[in-house]
Amino acid sequence: MGNFWAAWFLLSAGGVLQLSAEQAGVGSFTRVDPAFNALVPAGAKIEKLAGNLRFIEGPVWIHKGGGYLLFSDIPANAIMKWTPDGQVSVFRKPVFPGSYPDGQFIGSNGLTLDRQGRLVACEHGNRRVTRTEKGRSITVLADRFEGKRLNSPNDAVFKSNGDLYFTDPPYGFQKQDDDPAKELQFNGVFRLTPAGKLDLLVKDMTRPNGLGFSPDEKKLYIANSDQARKIWMVYDVKPDGALANGKVFYDVTSEKAEGVPDGMKLDSKGNLYGTGPGGIWVISPQGKHLGTIHLPEVPANLHWGDADGKTLYITARTGLYRLKLNVKGIRP
Numbered sequence: 001m002g003n004f005w006a007a008w009f010l011l012s013a014g015g016v017l018q019l020s021a022e023q024a025g026v027g028s029f030t031r032v033d034p035a036f037n038a039l040v041p042a043g044a045k046i047e048k049l050a051g052n053l054r055f056i057e058g059p060v061w062i063h064k065g066g067g068y069l070l071f072s073d074i075p076a077n078a079i080m081k082w083t084p085d086g087q088v089s090v091f092r093k094p095v096f097p098g099s100y101p102d103g104q105f106i107g108s109n110g111l112t113l114d115r116q117g118r119l120v121a122c123e124h125g126n127r128r129v130t131r132t133e134k135g136r137s138i139t140v141l142a143d144r145f146e147g148k149r150l151n152s153p154n155d156a157v158f159k160s161n162g163d164l165y166f167t168d169p170p171y172g173f174q175k176q177d178d179d180p181a182k183e184l185q186f187n188g189v190f191r192l193t194p195a196g197k198l199d200l201l202v203k204d205m206t207r208p209n210g211l212g213f214s215p216d217e218k219k220l221y222i223a224n225s226d227q228a229r230k231i232w233m234v235y236d237v238k239p240d241g242a243l244a245n246g247k248v249f250y251d252v253t254s255e256k257a258e259g260v261p262d263g264m265k266l267d268s269k270g271n272l273y274g275t276g277p278g279g280i281w282v283i284s285p286q287g288k289h290l291g292t293i294h295l296p297e298v299p300a301n302l303h304w305g306d307a308d309g310k311t312l313y314i315t316a317r318t319g320l321y322r323l324k325l326n327v328k329g330i331r332p
Helices: 035-039
Strands: 004-012 015-024 027-031 046-050 056-062 068-073 078-082 088-092 108-113 119-123 128-132 138-142 156-158 164-168 188-192 198-202 208-213 219-226 229-237 243-251 264-266 272-276 279-283 289-294 301-305 311-316 319-324
Touching: 027 035, 035 289, 056 119, 056 311, 056 319, 068 108, 068 311, 108 156, 119 156, 138 188, 156 208, 164 208, 188 208, 198 243, 208 264, 208 272, 219 264, 219 272, 229 272, 243 272, 243 279, 264 301, 272 301
Parallel strands: 056 108, 056 301
Antiparallel strands: 004 015, 015 027, 027 289, 046 319, 056 068, 068 078, 078 088, 108 119, 119 128, 128 138, 156 164, 164 188, 188 198, 208 219, 219 229, 229 243, 264 272, 272 279, 279 289, 301 311, 311 319
16 A cells, blocks of 8 residues: 555445545645545655744745745744745844743734735734835734724735735733733724725634635635634625625534644635644535645644645644645635
C-alpha cells in the first residue's frame, strides 16, 4: 500500500468509498470522498517552509516583485514576510505600539488586499482595521461602531464591489467577553463600504472568525471558533450587501481533535477549506465533507499563493507550510 499507513472502506448507497489516512511529506490526508482526489492529487506533499515562530495567522500572497507571502505573528506583534528563496523577515513591527503582557494576542491577525493591491490588516491590540499605503503609512479604515471601540478585528474579505466584510471577536482581550475594556456587548460581523459606512450584519455568533465568499458572491461563509459550538455558518448575500437566512453549513462540535473552525478560503469551484478539529476540512458547496488535510501543528489560517493560484500556504501555530493542489483558489 506504499505510503498509506491506514486504509479502510465504507459502504454507502453509491457503492464502496475508500477512506484513507495517507502520509504526505510532513503531514497526511484523510480522503473521505473521491471528489477530494480531483483537488489534492495523488502524491501531493505538505512542505514545511519556516518554524520557530510564536502564533502565526492571516497569510496573504503579494503578487508584485516576483511574489511573496505576508503573515501575522500575533504575540510577536509583527507582520512577517516570506520569500520564495526561503527567507523570513520582518515587514512591520510593532503593530501595537504600547506595552503588553507577553503572549497576549496584541498584533495583527487577518490580512487581505484591496482592489488596488494595498494591504488591509485586522489589528487586535489597536482594535481596528487598517490599510497600509504605498509609502508604508497607515490609514485607519474602521475602529468604532456607533461611538464604541471595536473588540479585536480578526479576519476580513473584500467583495468585488469594494465592500469589506470583517469579524470582530474578543480574542485581543485578556479576559475575552468579561474584559472591562470591551465596549460592545456582542461579537459582530461588519461590512465597511468604500464610502466609509460601517454596518453591523450579524451579532448573534459567539466567536465569529474566518469568512469567505462563494465564487458568485451570493453566499458568505463564517466560521464560529467556539469550543461549545464549532460550526461554519452560511448566509445569503442580498443585492444590497446585507446578509440573510443564516444557517449552519457544517457542524464539527462533536469532533474531539484539537482545533476549532478558524481561518478559511474557498476555491474556484466553491469548495470550502476551513481550519478546524484535526486539520483543514475540505467541504463541498453542498455541505459534504470531502477530506481533511492534517499538519504536524494545529492550523489557524491559509491562503492561495504562487503565480497560478493553486498553492495553499498554511499558518499553523509556530510553522508555515505549503501544499500544491489541482485547483485555483479565490484570492484578492
